[in-house]
Amino acid sequence: MALLPILRYPDARLHTRARPVAQVDQTIERLIDDMIETMYAAVGIGLAATQVNVHQRLIVIDISDDHQNPQVFINPRILAREGSVLREEGCLSVPGIYECVTRSETVVVEALDRRGQPFSLQATGLLAVCIQHEMDHLEGKVFVEYLSPLKQNRIKTKMRKRARETL
Ligand code: GNR
Ligand code: NI
Secondary structure (H helix, E strand, O other), X not given: OOOOOOOOOOOHHHHOOOEOOOOOOHHHHHHHHHHHHHHHHOOOOEEEHHHHOOOEOEEEEOOOOOOOOOEEEEEEEEEEEEOOEEEEEOOOOOOOOOEXXXXXXXXXXXXXXXXXXXXXXXXEHHHHHHHHHHHHHHOOOOXXXXXXXXXXXXXXXXXXXXXXXXX
16 A cells, blocks of 8 residues: 655646546555545545546545544445535645535435445535535535635635745
8 A cells, every 4th residue: 555645735736627437446446545545644534536646536535533434436426415514624635724615414425336336325414525525626626616716815825835835
């Protein structure tokens, strides 16, 4: 297994739209394991392939406290949404920034699991928020893009300054 570098906002590659995974093979399985390891090491509850510069429709999520329940979604699709919630979000690609975003409260998602088998689930609460956040990454969208242009610019400036300082 390997730790993968996570792209940092503002990086144009975070705005790439991911393509469907054509085949769930060994290469994808290895990527899944590396993404799960990377997510745990970065202390995140989710990671989209986009964030590790792989532009395929694959996300991993683990909202458990003990890293015992990694969930894999390949080619995820939202079949239904209901309700709306405002919640503070963070992102491993925008470290140190926490802002409130409105999301659907409940989503029904269909995807393939790590063996390539289709499944669907209804999610609510943090899992629902996380699924939507990760699926946005696959569309090339970072959560800060829901904020005002003024806030986005402030965050960009802050992130560029920090990148300069940590070179
Ligand atoms: O670790 C993460 N925490 C989080 C908190 C609230 C809403 C969404 C998230 S996802 C984020 C990890 C990440 O950046 N995934 O893309
Ligand atoms: Ni994110």
